Amino acid sequence: MSGAPGDLSPRLADLPAGIPCGAEGPIFREPWEAQAFAIVVALHQRGVFEWTEWAQYLSRAITQAQAAGDPDTGETYYRHWLDALERLVSDKGLAPPLALGALRQAWRVAAEVTPHGQPIQLAGGILAMSRRG
Numbered sequence: 001m002s003g004a005p006g007d008l009s010p011r012l013a014d015l016p017a018g019i020p021c022g023a024e025g026p027i028f029r030e031p032w033e034a035q036a037f038a039i040v041v042a043l044h045q046r047g048v049f050e051w052t053e054w055a056q057y058l059s060r061a062i063t064q065a066q067a068a069g070d071p072d073t074g075e076t077y078y079r080h081w082l083d084a085l086e087r088l089v090s091d092k093g094l095a096p097p098l099a100l101g102a103l104r105q106a107w108r109v110a111a112e113v114t115p116h117g118q119p120i121q122l123a124g125g126i127l128a129m130s131r132r133g
Helices: 029-046 051-067 075-089 097-113 124-132
Strands: none
Touching: 029 051, 029 075, 051 075
């Protein structure tokens, strides 16, 4: 993907089709979108999956969302990205489903108590607990 070892910034030509991009690269509306993007790129670079496999997961997530009434305006693109990531991680056994559920709930609670405009942070104990699965 990119040149230097450990560099997680992919070249535009290497990105899956459909990613909202500008001249400089992917466009993110929220910090969590960039984080979800970076996780997918890192997993791909570590050989966990090929882009074709990722495209299948993402396509499935988008199709299911549209069937459930998603208007497909582009604003929910990274929600589909995150859904696909969770399914892929679960299917490959990289994280137990209960750990994903615990993290999802922890993020929801943290977002609710975080003042608008401030970064959302999870408590270290929650992260450690979710890793035990």
